Amino acid sequence: MTEQQRRPTLIDVAKAAGVSRALVSIVMRDAPGASEATRDKVLEAARELGYRPDTRARLLRSSRTKLLGLSFSSSQPFHAEIVDAAYAEAAAKGYEVALSAVANGRPETRAIEALLDFGSEALILISPTLSNQSLTRYASHVPVVSLLRENVGDLVDSVSSDDNAGIRMAVGYLAALGHRQIVHVDGGTAISAAQRRAAFHTEMLRHGLKPVTVPGGPSEEDGLRAGQLLQLDMPSAAIAFNDRCALGLMESLRANGLHVPNDVSVLGYDDSQFARLSYVQLSSISQDAPLLAAAAVDRAVDRIEGNQPPAHVIRTPHLVKRKTTARPRQSSLPGDQSRHQPSEG
Amino acid sequence: MTEQQRRPTLIDVAKAAGVSRALVSIVMRDAPGASEATRDKVLEAARELGYRPDTRARLLRSSRTKLLGLSFSSSQPFHAEIVDAAYAEAAAKGYEVALSAVANGRPETRAIEALLDFGSEALILISPTLSNQSLTRYASHVPVVSLLRENVGDLVDSVSSDDNAGIRMAVGYLAALGHRQIVHVDGGTAISAAQRRAAFHTEMLRHGLKPVTVPGGPSEEDGLRAGQLLQLDMPSAAIAFNDRCALGLMESLRANGLHVPNDVSVLGYDDSQFARLSYVQLSSISQDAPLLAAAAVDRAVDRIEGNQPPAHVIRTPHLVKRKTTARPRQSSLPGDQSRHQPSEG
DNA sequence: CATCACGTCTAGATCGTTCTATAAACTAGC
DNA sequence: GCTAGTTTATAGAACGATCTAGACGTGATG
Structure with a gap:
């Protein structure tokens, strides 16, 4: 029986600040067309009321959603690292990320439809398993970036590691x-x-x-x-x-x-x-998840904003030397099964 | 330069079927007020055009979004298992899940705000780190279910393991x-x-x-x-x-x-x-992620639909015996550092 | 025959924004 | 003092759906 209090709207802020709805909208979007004085007044009123713009309404009117759809597999820890980095890069570019997992009983198409329903302006798919044809079909509606899989056709972007x-x-x-x-x-x-x-x-x-x-x-x-x-x-x-x-x-x-x-x-x-x-x-070959994620987000944003043609980005991985690689024994005879000390802690 | 084709709206379907917008809406929602004949006619037209209702617009008008917001930590593989199970349970109840990760440089509040922006009707937070006060504040807007953390106050639901x-x-x-x-x-x-x-x-x-x-x-x-x-x-x-x-x-x-x-x-x-x-x-104590996730989803849906008061669900974990536990040696003297054979593969 | 009830359908308001006009106020130029 | 230009503000139409109220046709009831 919680008291669900209605959240304030543009009209509430407008009334409180003594201006029109449209002006408040202008101020909230940081768009030109308002004086410094009223800008302050409106921002103050908004802060006071705890106003937060309603994304759904905003989305509906302006086709811009500033939302990137990201599909990943819940069973791959490596994907989690990419998700992390993608959030950061998207935030830096002024975008929000919508997440959708491919899981048991939840095929990739389901995940993608969900992302589109949320209003994603572009899709970033980590290691997509769909056919090139399917990917291309989605790409005819919205820019699609394939991450970690290349050769996805001409209409789909790709970011992969060499x-x-x-x-x-x-x-x-x-x-x-x-x-x-x-x-x-x-x-x-x-x-x-x-x-x-x-x-x-x-x-x-x-x-x-x-x-x-x-x-x-x-x-x-x-x-x-x-x-x-x-x-x-x-x-x-x-x-x-x-x-x-x-x-x-x-x-x-x-x-x-x-x-x-x-x-x-x-x-x-x-x-x-x-x-x-x-x-x-x-010791491992690093594909550098943060870099790949950043590249994918950049690609998506470029496609959305610049209307650039699809491109295929390939990043070069690098070697990380640790402790599981060393020179071989003088002669590496197969079958040498002698016991050795455990590794030095 | 992809040709971005506009997606069909209610009006398109209405025009194609020769009926009014409202009637199409009725049919799409499976609401009463349309004859079988027109129902078929409309559905056929919708299918033909590949119509999919626009979630944003739907959300805006009706407060129902059929969306559960789920926050998790990207660095915890255990959370991934819960996400998996939550998807399944939510789908069974006719809900979609919006995901938001708590990651490096992305605090829990950020994740929650994102979920609310998407229009989540309830929040499920895995091991939330916010103060009870903060949780309660969110709970005054929307039902909140704390997963894997109890003692979260009277207005917040909780599902935890004993x-x-x-x-x-x-x-x-x-x-x-x-x-x-x-x-x-x-x-x-x-x-x-x-x-x-x-x-x-x-x-x-x-x-x-x-x-x-x-x-x-x-x-x-x-x-x-x-x-x-x-x-x-x-x-x-x-x-x-x-x-x-x-x-x-x-x-x-x-x-x-x-x-x-x-x-x-x-x-x-x-x-x-x-x-x-x-x-x-x-050998491990199992909290049974799928069960916990299902319970959390059930709780959230109950709160949304039944307007029931918050409750605290506690599930009993169980023991899974494997190979890392055994009877102790006859006398377990500390300091016995003798080397043993490697485990039998 | 008038009234009512019912099932089917539709017009129009509405949700909270953004966007496109256009009005009002001010500045500047002649 | 009149016109043109610029800045600031507003009214009203969108966006794509849902919802309310009421129209219409039909059949039953008094």
Whole structure:
């Protein structure tokens, strides 16, 4: 039985300040057409009444909503980092962000429709799984920015990380350390897994090394399974599809008495919060979520405001060296299963 | 330069069907006042034009928005599980969910204002950090449900998990296994940390055991630090504030050559996705996110529709036994630092 | 036959804004 | 003192829906 008090409107403020509705609107929007004196008077009255403009009404009249729709997957911690950064960048550009999660029983189309209903002026989709055709259809109504997935057609913007460059760095770094037997635990059917797999192949060949790939996936369990497979022919270094996969892989190695990085070097991808944990200290390829998010927001705003044509932005990732990568042992014989001390705390 | 085609409105549909605006509105809302024949005719026209009602306009006129505002923290994976479940429950009740994250540089008030701007009819706040006074102020405008935090005042609803019961289970379980030296790595200033600390104290005494608490926190790093502290006087079992804390703690134990659960049993709290990982298999107290989320949504909808008074719902958590808890060694001497085999993969 | 009730439909007001005219007040120029 | 130009203010029409009140046709009732 709470007393629901009506919130003040433009009319209330106008009455209180002794001016017309329209003038209050002008002042609230910081638009030209009001003198300093009345501006102060109106702002004072608004503050007094605790007036907050009604977004719905504002939206309805002016087609501008200053709202960016962002869809993400609730099960990906990496997405959360992007959400964080997107909020900040959007706020800096004077936009608000509407969030919609892709979850169990809530397909991407549902999430997108919700964003459109809220009045989003542009859509930013993290790793969208829709077909290019579907994306293009949405893009005919509103600018669409695909984040972390490229090749989405000419009418859809994309902001992605250069997977080739990332893998090139990874292979180059490990090779420079002296590793000859480097395997790639791939991402299976995950987005950009194919890209990285191919890049690994060409890059290894370029270094005169044999490109060995074992099936993996985006989760810890996938890394764990891959670790079992590697038992048969243990390499001196491994590049995992992502950090979670790397974690599982390391756990598997540890369970088999191998020490990282003394026996095997492990390199992750994403530089997620897991990688940064003090007891993990995972070397990783950073896609720099904040940068990617900022680029996506910029792209969306540019499209909305400048009416620019769609573009495809590719950012170069960088290597973050931590404690899971090192020079290989003098000779990295597969099958060396001697037990080692636990890592120095 | 995308061709942005205008979306059809009520008028378009009315014109196409040869009826008035109002009648189309009636049909779209499934309200009484239209014959079956015209109903079909209108629906057909709407389908043909791809008409979707404009939420903003609808919102503006009717106060009903069928929207629940949900605020969560982007850095808490446990919150993501709740978001998932909330979507499902809300959809079942015919509501849509508006999401707003509390993130770096985006305080809770900001998140809430955004939700209100979207037209949320009720707010569900996960572990809100605002003062009771602030919560109550919001509650005077719109029903507010506090999730995972109780004692929020009479005007605010709350849905929480029974921390006393959870800790009681934890202590009871470990005591039943034969443990006498049980410590609690607490949650520091985190929400409900005080509650659990107190419960631990009384429960240990009830079992005739000495309640030892060491300072911890909600993250892996906190657990890690707590592990160092325990070095001085190693217990036979530990109850961590949450799963992430437990993970850090276990890592610390492992680094010091101790085996879980052979040397020390570790019990987590939350039963998060981490706990379920095959190589972690953390025993944990489950608060059952889906159930809590459903309860919160139910509460919100009840408040909106039934105009019921605020209520406080408390759900009982349950124990999930996995592989980090076991009977203690025959005599659990502190200082026994002998190295053990790695866990059987 | 007049009245009433009922189901179906519609005109017009309304929600809280923004936007487009246009009026009023003032300044400046001749 | 009249006209033109600029600044400041306002009235009224939008935006796309819902809601209220009432019109219209039909059939039943007194």
